[in-house]
Amino acid sequence: MTVSHEVLAAPAPRMARHIDWSWAPRGILLGLLAFAIFGPLANLLLWAVAESWYFPHTFPISYGFSYWAKVFAPRGGAVDALLTSVGVAALTVALSLALAIPAGYALARLKLPFRALILLALLIPNAFPNLPIYVNLARIFYELDLNGTVLGVVLVHTSHGLVYAVWIGTAAFAAVDNELSEAARTVGAGAFRAFLDVDLPLAAPGLLASAIFVFLESLDEFTGTYFVGAPDVNTLPLLLYTAGAGGNYQIASITALVLLAPSIAFMFVVERFLRADVLAKIGR
Amino acid sequence: MPPKAPRNFLGLVLIAPALAVVVLLFLIPLCEAVLGAFRTDAGFGLENVSKTYALYSRDIAFTFVIIALSALLIALISVLFSGYLTLGTNARAVALLRWLYRWPLFVPFIVVGQILRTFLAKNGLMNNLIVSTGAVSPMDTIGFLDWRGVVIAFVWKQVPFVTLLLAGAMASLDRGTIEAARNLGASRIRLLLEIVLPQVASTLMVALTLSVVTMMSVLSVPLMLNPHSPTMITVNMAFRINAYGDYGVANVLGLVSFAITGLVAWIYLRATLKENIR
Numbered sequence: 408m409t410v411s412h413e414v415l416a417a418p419a420p421r422m423a424r425h426i427d428w429s430w431a432p433r434g435i436l437l438g439l440l441a442f443a444i445f446g447p448l449a450n451l452l453l454w455a456v457a458e459s460w461y462f463p464h465t466f467p468i469s470y471g472f473s474y475w476a477k478v479f480a481p482r483g484g485a486v487d488a489l490l491t492s493v494g495v496a497a498l499t500v501a502l503s504l505a506l507a508i509p510a511g512y513a514l515a516r517l518k519l520p521f522r523a524l525i526l527l528a529l530l531i532p533n534a535f536p537n538l539p540i541y542v543n544l545a546r547i548f549y550e551l552d553l554n555g556t557v558l559g560v561v562l563v564h565t566s567h568g569l570v571y572a573v574w575i576g577t578a579a580f581a582a583v584d585n586e587l588s589e590a591a592r593t594v595g596a597g598a599f600r601a602f603l604d605v606d607l608p609l610a611a612p613g614l615l616a617s618a619i620f621v622f623l624e625s626l627d628e629f630t631g632t633y634f635v636g637a638p639d640v641n642t643l644p645l646l647l648y649t650a651g652a653g654g655n656y657q658i659a660s661i662t663a664l665v666l667l668a669p670s671i672a673f674m675f676v677v678e679r680f681l682r683a684d685v686l687a688k689i690g691r
Numbered sequence: 692m693p694p695k696a697p698r699n700f701l702g703l704v705l706i707a708p709a710l711a712v713v714v715l716l717f718l719i720p721l722c723e724a725v726l727g728a729f730r731t732d733a734g735f736g737l738e739n740v741s742k743t744y745a746l747y748s749r750d751i752a753f754t755f756v757i758i759a760l761s762a763l764l765i766a767l768i769s770v771l772f773s774g775y776l777t778l779g780t781n782a783r784a785v786a787l788l789r790w791l792y793r794w795p796l797f798v799p800f801i802v803v804g805q806i807l808r809t810f811l812a813k814n815g816l817m818n819n820l821i822v823s824t825g826a827v828s829p830m831d832t833i834g835f836l837d838w839r840g841v842v843i844a845f846v847w848k849q850v851p852f853v854t855l856l857l858a859g860a861m862a863s864l865d866r867g868t869i870e871a872a873r874n875l876g877a878s879r880i881r882l883l884l885e886i887v888l889p890q891v892a893s894t895l896m897v898a899l900t901l902s903v904v905t906m907m908s909v910l911s912v913p914l915m916l917n918p919h920s921p922t923m924i925t926v927n928m929a930f931r932i933n934a935y936g937d938y939g940v941a942n943v944l945g946l947v948s949f950a951i952t953g954l955v956a957w958i959y960l961r962a963t964l965k966e967n968i969r
Contacts, residue, residue, distance in 0.1 A: 433784050437791065443847070444794050447806040450816040454809055465819040506712060509705035517702035525706060532717040534900075536907035536952055538925050539945025542932060543723040544716060566716035573709055627799030630910045633929070644801045644911070651805050651915060660809070663802040670797035 451667070454660035474657040485662060488646040495557060495642060496625035499564040503572040503621045504614065506565075511576025511610075512602065516585070529573050532566065538630055545634040555639035563631035568621035575620065579613025580606060623670055727942035739939035743947075746940065751947055753921040757838055758906055758951060761845040762899055768850050770895070773857035774883040778869070796851040800844075804915035807844050811835035811916075840916035841923065845906050853898040860894040861887055896959040903955045907948045924948060 454460070457467035458474075478485040513519060514526065532540075544563060545554060553559035583606055591601040629644040637645055643666055651659035731738040772792055779785040795803070810816050813834030822829050835843060864887065872886050888895075913923040924944045931941040 433781070437784065437787055440788070440791055444791060446817065446820075447803075447810040447847070448794070448798075450810045451802075451806045453816070461814075465816075465823045506709040510709040513702040513705035517705070518699060519702040519706070520699060525710065528710060528713060532713060534904060534952070534956065535717075535721065536904055536925075536945075536948045538908050538910055538928060539724045539942065539948060540717060540720045542928060542938070542941055542945065543720040543727060546938065547720060547723065562716060566712060569709060569712055623797070627801065629799075629801045630908065633910065634932075644799070647801055647805060648911065648915070651808065656809055659805050663805045666799055667802050670799060671794075674793065674797045 451660050451663055454656050455664050457657060475661060478658050478661045483658075484641065484646060485643075485658075485665075488641050488643045488662075489665065491557070491640060492626055492642040492644075495560050495564060495640070496622045498557070498561045499568055499625040500618050500622050502561060502565045503568045504576075504618060506569060507572035507576040507617065508607075508614065510573050511580050511614075512606065514573070514577040515580035516606075526574075526577075529570055533570050537567065541631045541634045544631075548635055554635060555637075557640055560632055560636040560640050560642070563635050564625040564628055567628065567631065568624050571624070572617045572621050575617035576610075576614055579610040579617070582613065583609040619673055623673055626669065627666060724942050724945045727938050728946050730939060739943045743940050743943040747924065747927055747944065750921050750924055750927055751944075753838070754924045754947075755951060757841055757845075757923060758903060761842050761849070761906060762903055762955070764842065764846045765849045765853055765902055766895065766899055768846065769853035769857055769898070770883070770888060772850065772854040773861055774879075774887065776854075776858045777861040777864075777887060778879050778882055792854055793851050795848050796855065798848065800848060800909050801911040801915075803844050803848050804912045807840060807847070808836065808915050811840050811843065837917055838921075841913050844912045844916060845902075845909075849902045849905065853895070853902060856894055856898040857891055860891040864890055893959075893963055896962055900952070900955045900959050904952050907952055 453467055455474075456470050456472065458469040458471040460467040477483055510529075514522065519525065541563065544566075548554045548559045548562075553562070587609065588601040588605040591605045592598070596604065627644060628642075629648065632640065632642050632645055633648075636642065643662055647659050647662040647666065650656075650662060728739055729735045729737065772788065776785055776789060779788070798806075811834065812818075813832055813836075815834070818827075818832040818834070821827050822832060869882060869886055872882055877886070907925065910925050910929055913926045914929070917923070918926060924947060928941045928944045928948075931937040931944070
């Protein structure tokens with residue numbers, strides 16, 4: 408017994424020395440990775456505060472916030488685009504949750520015929536490249552006078568966000584202990600009462616996570632808005648694209664930064680909302 | 692327990708609105724795309740297909756190569772990253788990598804397009820930094836704003852996604868086999884390739900399939916980084932519609948993009964079927 412113990416323990420010190428020895432290449436690789444990830448992001452920050460920057464200067468020649476004033480001036484268009492974007496995203500979340508909460512509850516709790524088939528049907532839109540779909544949707548919307556309207560854009564964003572909302576919503580309801588709502592039912596609550604007072608509050612963190620996710624997807628969506636909304640519904644991504652295409656890199660970078668901030672913030676809080684027990688039930 | 696039939700009915704009522712949205716906003720446009728590809732002035736025919744072939748066969752090949760190359764690089768880098776996250780023995784380096792790799796995950800594609808456009812340009816920050824080290828003269832720099840920019844953008848954005856899924860799958864593997872092989876003296880590369888990777892192959896294929904669908908859906912990145920011919924068929928689709936209102940050719944290109952993603956899905960399905968039979 409003691410012999411085998413020694414044999415097992417023997418490689419450990421050798422490994423420790425090996426690690427010290429190889430820190431240099433590891434450091435270089437991690438440094439290169441950090442450059443590949445933060446280089447472009449730093450570049451964005453520099454452009455956002457650059458007053459003038461041209462060849463052959465490595466860094467901006469002068470810094471300042473005059474472009475910020477220009478972007479957020481009443482005629483700069485950014486405030487309008489921001490309000491449109493946030494409005495569209497909020498409506499998309501409302502519509503997606505209105506569809507996903509009943510659907511998620513039914514998929515998680517009720518005996519459904521063809522349950523697997525229904526889950527699959529809700530997943531299929533994500534298995535196809537959506538550009539050809541949006542192109543034809545725009546054509547249909549044009550005939551229905553929905554092209555260039557906020558409602559049209561909200562519908563497109565919902566068709567994209569619904570999949571996530573339903574799948575995460577189903578997982579959120581599945582993670583709630585069924586016995587709690589059964590208990591509420593035995594003390595006299597109706598099915599709807601039990602849903603409203605027990606299931607819904609307990610599933611709320613997961614639903615909130617899906618809401619944030621749908622909100623961000625809508626905020627960042629470009630392709631669908633480009634075909635269905637432009638030029639009447641001008642969201643931040645469209646503003647960014649037009650500014651960049653026109654060579655206004657400061658304006659494009661400031662818009663990009665406004666889009667980036669909520670996404671990065673979400674990255675840091677997502678784990679707090681999406682608990683492991685919910686994550687484990689996604690797609691089940 | 693209430694009787695079964697009404698419960699079934701209630702479930703279907705609750706789920707109907709969501710399904711209706713999928714039918715109206717996805718299935719109908721999808722049918723339109725398929726029909727539209729073969730609709731010509733003289734009824735249904737293959738006119739759009741031959742026109743697309745004449746105009747865009749080079750761009751279709753270009754798209755295929757870009758997607759294949761990107762998927763290959765994404766798979767390679769993600770396997771290395773997730774492998775290191777799982778098998779790495781230095782806690783500090785693993786923690787650093789775990790903190791680093793996720794950042795691009797939540798950066799929207801439109802923002803990726805914009806930051807790489809300014810970063811990779813001939814006079815962009817990357818070349819400026821290389822020039823300032825004295826390695827290259829300002830006149831000899833090369834811009835990456837062509838197919839390379841598109842590949843870099845796809846890899847930059849998708850590696851964190853695939854790594855996240857792979858590292859998750861690897862973390863839930865049975866540590867016993869891994870430790871046993873390690874104690875028998877297997878190197879970490881062999882551990883990764885022969886023990887860990889085969890067990891998470893289906894996760895890798897799912898993640899790659901989703902990545903290919905994403906890459907075939909993104910209009911902003913090729914539009915911003917590589918707008919000139921040869922370019923991705925996503926750009927061509929937008930061009931056919933905005934410039935000519937030519938839905939026929941655009942829809943044929945749409946079918947081509949379905950075919951490319953279908954090919955990846957087919958490879959994945961074949962692999963899982965084989966695994967299930969075994």
